[in-house]
Amino acid sequence: MDSFSVPPSRMDKEPYSHILGYPKATKKELARRTLELKKLGISRIVFGGPTILNNLPVLGKGYVGVVVLSKMGKKDVALKIRRIDSSRAEMETEAKLLGEANKVNVGPKLIKSSKNFIVMEYLEGKKIIDWVRDLKGRGSAKKFREVARKVLEDCYSLDTAHLDHGELSYIHKHVIVGGSPCIIDFESSSLNRRTSNVTSAAQSIFIGSALSSAVKKIVKVPSTARMIKSLKKYKHDQSRENFDQVLQVLGLD
Numbered sequence: 001m002d003s004f005s006v007p008p009s010r011m012d013k014e015p016y017s018h019i020l021g022y023p024k025a026t027k028k029e030l031a032r033r034t035l036e037l038k039k040l041g042i043s044r045i046v047f048g049g050p051t052i053l054n055n056l057p058v059l060g061k062g063y064v065g066v067v068v069l070s071k072m073g074k075k076d077v078a079l080k081i082r083r084i085d086s087s088r089a090e091m092e093t094e095a096k097l098l099g100e101a102n103k104v105n106v107g108p109k110l111i112k113s114s115k116n117f118i119v120m121e122y123l124e125g126k127k128i129i130d131w132v133r134d135l136k137g138r139g140s141a142k143k144f145r146e147v148a149r150k151v152l153e154d155c156y157s158l159d160t161a162h163l164d165h166g167e168l169s170y171i172h173k174h175v176i177v178g179g180s181p182c183i184i185d186f187e188s189s190s191l192n193r194r195t196s197n198v199t200s201a202a203q204s205i206f207i208g209s210a211l212s213s214a215v216k217k218i219v220k221v222p223s224t225a226r227m228i229k230s231l232k233k234y235k236h237d238q239s240r241e242n243f244d245q246v247l248q249v250l251g252l253d
């Protein structure tokens, strides 16, 4: 389907209302949300992207939100819309955590937020698992190593900032690779937990997941015992030295 766009004032009408208030919202809630969108300065909602929801193409869907491409003036942005059936009561907490990640240059840049929306940098690209599966030809291993290294460096930055992402064991859904790889979705993040970003991400990329199976076709992965040993050491003491050792064992230095 070709992409097309509508102004916020159309979002409370069928069929767009099913996206503004997914899966189903009252007229009152739709009216509130339409006003909220206008206040945020969203000028158009663009229907386009790889996920089809109620016959409309969007950028993606999770349990908390539906993400659609939007325009803020001329600028492309990603708009995360809180699902009506989400377990979260608001989006400001997630926005705050994304802002914390941005402080160490991780995650899509936060632009604005409100009760039901997060406006952030739009990332063009593919989910890391699709990116790895589509890698082929000469230079694949090198490209993969660069991406894996950047992801783990970002995880190290999050560890240093005491921000635990919370879902990096499912990293295939949480990194978009386009220009530079970017970690997304801080809805399960916390500043009050022991951080396990590097260890979760490394395990998910190299040890046991759908992604690691695809990775093993691109690069030679060291023995699980060697990887676990260096990750355990890092887990115990999250120093730069121990992180560098992890990179070395993984062949990413």
Ligand SMILES: Nc1ncnc2c1ncn2[C@@H]1O[C@H](COP(=O)(O)OP(=O)(O)O)[C@@H](O)[C@H]1O
Pocket: 059, 060, 061, 062, 063, 064, 065, 066, 067, 078, 080, 108, 120, 121, 122, 123, 124, 173, 184, 185, 186, 187
């Ligand atoms: N900044 C973004 N740019 C482009 N696509 C995005 C962006 N943020 C999220 N997406 C897409 O939307 C999907 C759902 O977003 P996510 O934040 O994971 O929602 P949830 O918290 O509900 O899991 C993602 O898997 C991704 O495909």
Ligand SMILES: [Mg+2]
Pocket: 062, 063, 173, 185
């Ligand atoms: Mg998610």
